[in-house]
Amino acid sequence: SQQGEEDPQALSIQEGENATMNCSYKTSINNLQWYRQNSGRGLVHLILIRSNEREKHSGRLRVTLDTSKKSSSLLITASRAADTASYFCATGQMFGNEKLTFGTGTRLTIIP
Amino acid sequence: NAGVMQNPRHLVRRRGQEARLRCSPMKGHSHVYWYRQLPEEGLKFMVYLQKENIIDESGMPKERFSAEFPKEGPSILRIQQVVRGDSAAYFCASSPYAGLAYEQYFGPGTRLTVT
Numbered sequence: 001s002q003q004g005e006e007d008p009q010a011l012s013i014q015e016g017e018n019a020t021m022n023c024s025y026k027t028s029i030n031n032l033q034w035y036r037q038n039s040g041r042g043l044v045h046l047i048l049i050r051s052n053e054r055e056k057h058s059g060r061l062r063v064t065l066d067t068s069k070k071s072s073s074l075l076i077t078a079s080r081a082a083d084t085a086s087y088f089c090a091t092g093q094m095f096g097n098e099k100l101t102f103g104t105g106t107r108l109t110i111i112p
Numbered sequence: 113n114a115g116v117m118q119n120p121r122h123l124v125r126r127r128g129q130e131a132r133l134r135c136s137p138m139k140g141h142s143h144v145y146w147y148r149q150l151p152e153e154g155l156k157f158m159v160y161l162q163k164e165n166i167i168d169e170s171g172m173p174k175e176r177f178s179a180e181f182p183k184e185g186p187s188i189l190r191i192q193q194v195v196r197g198d199s200a201a202y203f204c205a206s207s208p209y210a211g212l213a214y215e216q217y218f219g220p221g222t223r224l225t226v227t
Contacts, residue, residue, distance in 0.1 A: 088155070104153055105153075
């Protein structure tokens, strides 16, 4: 699998339900970031979690990081129609440079 | 404080023409990154620049592509003799400092279509 690969590729849920997306990566990382992209638009930064952190919250978002399994999850609670977007994880490698390596994304659809 | 600005938002070029994409980073940001996104895919790193310097161009195709970030003015991504495979969305990001501890702020992108 690619560095920063999201699972599932697509997810449809009813408004009000929780949405969980997962990201797996291969190499040691400095941090992991989640971004949202609305159709045809730019990326919006959601959360950055560092390699020495295990969990982080921001509003309705909760991100976990398990460096032993090289995986992260993004949980969106009480989903809203406006959450419909593609979600990407991006990793910054431990001994790399400043570039981010993005996964292919999870396309989330919230059904009103 | 305006965000990262990119222009044009949409660009149509015929095969063989040149494409020039511009990126103005956020005020006070001296680090610029260019990424390319093909349809239905994630973003792929192309190049990282600081003022007047290319720091990492490991993601740039060897031919036809070049980037600059002059002392004054926006960063420019230049694609010479465009081909259909260059059709993609090109995103620019900026950050105030070097290092992955800092968030990269993304612009709205330039969608290049090669006919």
